[in-house]
Amino acid sequence: MRGAVIHAPRDVRFETLADPKIVHPTDAIIRTAVTCVCGSDLWPYRGLEPIGDPHPMGHEYVGFVEEVGSEVTGLRPGQFVVGSFATSDNTCANCRNGFPSSCLHREFMSSCQAEYVRIPNAHGTLVATDEVPGEEFWPGLLAVSDVMGTGWWAADAAEVGPGSTALVVGDGAVGLCAVIAAKERGAERIIVMSRHASRQELAREFGATDVVTERGDQGVARIKDLTGGIGADSVLECVGTAEAMRQALHGARPGGSVGFVGVPHEVAVDGQELFFSHVGLRGGPAPVRRYLPDLIERVLAGRIDPGKVFDLTLPLDDVAEGYRAMDERRAIKTLLTP
Amino acid sequence: MRGAVIHAPRDVRFETLADPKIVHPTDAIIRTAVTCVCGSDLWPYRGLEPIGDPHPMGHEYVGFVEEVGSEVTGLRPGQFVVGSFATSDNTCANCRNGFPSSCLHREFMSSCQAEYVRIPNAHGTLVATDEVPGEEFWPGLLAVSDVMGTGWWAADAAEVGPGSTALVVGDGAVGLCAVIAAKERGAERIIVMSRHASRQELAREFGATDVVTERGDQGVARIKDLTGGIGADSVLECVGTAEAMRQALHGARPGGSVGFVGVPHEVAVDGQELFFSHVGLRGGPAPVRRYLPDLIERVLAGRIDPGKVFDLTLPLDDVAEGYRAMDERRAIKTLLTP
Numbered sequence: 129m130r131g132a133v134i135h136a137p138r139d140v141r142f143e144t145l146a147d148p149k150i151v152h153p154t155d156a157i158i159r160t161a162v163t164c165v166c167g168s169d170l171w172p173y174r175g176l177e178p179i180g181d182p183h184p185m186g187h188e189y190v191g192f193v194e195e196v197g198s199e200v201t202g203l204r205p206g207q208f209v210v211g212s213f214a215t216s217d218n219t220c221a222n223c224r225n226g227f228p229s230s231c232l233h234r235e236f237m238s239s240c241q242a243e244y245v246r247i248p249n250a251h252g253t254l255v256a257t258d259e260v261p262g263e264e265f266w267p268g269l270l271a272v273s274d275v276m277g278t279g280w281w282a283a284d285a286a287e288v289g290p291g292s293t294a295l296v297v298g299d300g301a302v303g304l305c306a307v308i309a310a311k312e313r314g315a316e317r318i319i320v321m322s323r324h325a326s327r328q329e330l331a332r333e334f335g336a337t338d339v340v341t342e343r344g345d346q347g348v349a350r351i352k353d354l355t356g357g358i359g360a361d362s363v364l365e366c367v368g369t370a371e372a373m374r375q376a377l378h379g380a381r382p383g384g385s386v387g388f389v390g391v392p393h394e395v396a397v398d399g400q401e402l403f404f405s406h407v408g409l410r411g412g413p414a415p416v417r418r419y420l421p422d423l424i425e426r427v428l429a430g431r432i433d434p435g436k437v438f439d440l441t442l443p444l445d446d447v448a449e450g451y452r453a454m455d456e457r458r459a460i461k462t463l464l465t466p
Numbered sequence: 467m468r469g470a471v472i473h474a475p476r477d478v479r480f481e482t483l484a485d486p487k488i489v490h491p492t493d494a495i496i497r498t499a500v501t502c503v504c505g506s507d508l509w510p511y512r513g514l515e516p517i518g519d520p521h522p523m524g525h526e527y528v529g530f531v532e533e534v535g536s537e538v539t540g541l542r543p544g545q546f547v548v549g550s551f552a553t554s555d556n557t558c559a560n561c562r563n564g565f566p567s568s569c570l571h572r573e574f575m576s577s578c579q580a581e582y583v584r585i586p587n588a589h590g591t592l593v594a595t596d597e598v599p600g601e602e603f604w605p606g607l608l609a610v611s612d613v614m615g616t617g618w619w620a621a622d623a624a625e626v627g628p629g630s631t632a633l634v635v636g637d638g639a640v641g642l643c644a645v646i647a648a649k650e651r652g653a654e655r656i657i658v659m660s661r662h663a664s665r666q667e668l669a670r671e672f673g674a675t676d677v678v679t680e681r682g683d684q685g686v687a688r689i690k691d692l693t694g695g696i697g698a699d700s701v702l703e704c705v706g707t708a709e710a711m712r713q714a715l716h717g718a719r720p721g722g723s724v725g726f727v728g729v730p731h732e733v734a735v736d737g738q739e740l741f742f743s744h745v746g747l748r749g750g751p752a753p754v755r756r757y758l759p760d761l762i763e764r765v766l767a768g769r770i771d772p773g774k775v776f777d778l779t780l781p782l783d784d785v786a787e788g789y790r791a792m793d794e795r796r797a798i799k800t801l802l803t804p
Binding site: 221222225226227229230285356357358361370373381382383385388391392393394395396397398399400402403404405406407408409410411412413415 | 559560563564565567568623694695696699708711719720721723726729730731732733734735736737738740741742743744745746747748749750751753
């Protein structure tokens with residue numbers, strides 16, 4: 129089969145790879161329906177994370193079950209499945225506590241920009257749809273496997289509730305999906321920080337009521353202006369930089385909550401500052417598996433359409449251009465079709 | 467009148483001070499029934515916080531209303547009142563959001579180890595009991611004004627719920643009150659970290675089921691042993707040092723919650739570590755006013771007796787010895803009677 133391999137910063141190639149095989153009896157092999165490039169893939173692509181030896185890329189996928197291991201129950205070849213970037217057995221203590229992305233048998237997916245993918249912990253990880261959904265739903269379901277699940281987690285961790293004011297820091301695909309999540313969870317006011325016209329437009333379509341273009345202290349001042357001087361009830365931090373975390377903590381009202389879902393890079397939180405803010409802080413890799421049944425239903429019912437974050441579609445063999453377009457911010461997110 | 471004044475590290479004196487007067491029409495003056503020394507008073511006492519010019523000390527009090535300002539409603543001379551170390555108007559946005567200790571008109575009390583005290587924002591801050599309670603309830607009600615309210619907040623911020631496992635870091639008065647709070651909120655298992663026999667005994671009396679004497683990595687390993695290998699659902703951090711915060715974060719299970727209520731001193735939280743732990747973190751000065759009606763009722767009904775944390779009672783004019791006894795860990799907490 130063929131798939132994406134990263135060799136060095138800004139050097140992603142589409143190459144012939146060994147076909148994945150069942151390794152453990154709990155594995156499944158899927159044929160990729162659609163896959164995509166993630167904002168987090170840009171960290172190594174930009175040389176901001178070590179790459180080491182050349183290796184496959186990608187952790188987002190929907191596809192068709194091709195083969196299952198001897199211990200996989202409830203899945204059969206031909207089914208359309210949605211998964212998560214983190215695999216989970218769905219039975220361990222952490223899974224039962226609602227944190228499948230901290231599953232004791234978790235494996236992070238890492239070779240999904242390819243024609244076929246091996247899924248460990250298949251029974252616990254994959255959710256099959258009742259029937260094969262129309263292709264128009266595939267981008268939305270693909271988004272659910274990562275960015276929409278992560279946006280939902282941001283809203284969950286930030287405790288967005290009916291009638292609340294939500295602030296979304298970040299206008300990438302996760303930030304935009306976080307707007308969808310805040311809206312679905314009943315936020316009355318949704319403020320998004322964005323300087324890009326096309327992203328602002330999509331954010332408004334998804335339910336944002338206010339856009340803040342200022343950054344730093346000016347951005348915080350503008351947020352305070354919009355929130356009666358105190359800040360937002362819930363802040364959804366969808367970037368992962370120190371500056372974004374600062375915006376998030378300063379944008380929350382006393383006693384508000386920050387959900388942070390961008391992998392933090394060189395972020396340290398001062399204990400005394402957090403203390404006197406009364407702000408609650410929770411983040412981590414999204415427990416997507418917990419949300420899958422609900423989010424799949426919302427997509428298939430046409431209630432949400434997170435697939436709109438894909439503003440560039442390329443054949444999988446053009447994966448290198450998919451990275452380039454996102455790196456140069458010509459695209460929010462690139463959909464890849466095998 | 468007379469009251470405590472700190473001059474330098476380990477130099478607290480009982481001196482003649484000006485009688486407090488109504489300064490703002492929202493003030494009240496109370497005659498102190500009982501007051502006490504707080505663990506946080508030991509920071510400047512030990513020279514770990516700057517002292518500056520000599521100044522009065524103390525922020526815990528119950529007493530009798532002596533005089534009220536012209537705008538104070540609902541309070542009259544002779545009533546027995548319980549307050550909080552932070553004053554609040556009970557009407558601003560932060561108060562309405564449940565965070566009176568972030569009240570927009572907040573003042574931190576700081577001269578309560580004295581015969582009389584001026585209470586700003588008296589109407590919003592003080593809760594009067596229906597009748598003057600028997601003296602046997604005074605220590606418990608005094609504890610409610612700070613350490614018991616703070617222990618309750620630790621349990622609240624750590625989301626202690628029925629059937630859960632709670633870990634209490636710290637065996638000072640706040641940690642011991644946190645045990646009471648965890649028990650009252652239905653925790654099934656309450657683990658307390660303590661190396662002091664008398665404190666362990668009181669913790670067990672308050673509801674602790676397990677005592678961990680190890681510290682550092684060994685302490686964390688012991689906590690994991692006691693919690694099926696994953697850690698506690700809720701951690702109540704009642705110290706404020708970097709080591710205590712480390713214990714708290716490492717002692718929580720993936721997706722668990724840490725409530726931190728000791729004022730952090732040189733504590734920084736690594737963003738990436740917090741991220742991958744899935745642990746939620748919330749702290750701050752306890753919103754005691756929010757809990758007062760409920761906690762007063764629990765004390766007067768004899769349901770809880772946080773007054774037991776006072777293991778030394780001295781006349782107010784012996785306040786210097788009260789500090790010394792706590793500094794030398796001869797006493798958990800000193801009650802002072804004017």
